[in-house]
Amino acid sequence: MLANYSGTISLRAALNMCWTEEDDKVLVREIIANNPCDDTTKKGTPARGAKWNAAINQLLKIREPSFKVGLDQYVVKIRYNLLALKYRQKIKEEKRASGISIPELTEMEKGLGVIVEWEDATDLEQKQTVAQKKKTKEEETNADKVKKKSHGGPRGKQKARRGRG
Secondary structure, three states: OOEOOOOOOEHHHHHOOOOOHHHHHHHHHHHHHHOOOOOOOOOOOHHHHHHHHHHHHHHHHOOOOOOOOOOOHHHHHHHHHHHHHHHHHHHHHHHHOOOOOOOOOOHHHHHHHHHHHHHHHHHHHHHHHHHHHHHHHHHHHHHHHHHHHHHOHHHHHHHHHHHHO
């Protein structure tokens, strides 16, 4: 049986946790409070993991609703990803359905909207940064090729010197 970080409950038990709507609301509030998707942390970095852990620690301190002691980053991220996916699908369907009145968003959906916007903005910014670095590297490589070609390489310089003298 796989154990989580604290070793108190199995991974299977943690994944089978019954999340209530109140649990989800509290989870969304804590994610907003700790903002693991801000511009200063990249996906998969220890800094972002620390922010997720801070949110989890706050969840464990809450008495009502109470969360399992063995709650860990993996379980919380899975739950958040599921909530975000459902939110994105709902918004997508509402945009497609024209002519019907759109119901008011709940507190949790508004919170998810904020987090999803943060996450999308951070992902877009990181993709742009990677693309810019790649473009800069390609430009440097091309500049080096042009420079070598214009000088004719090391042998070209020697031949040019011999020809002058």
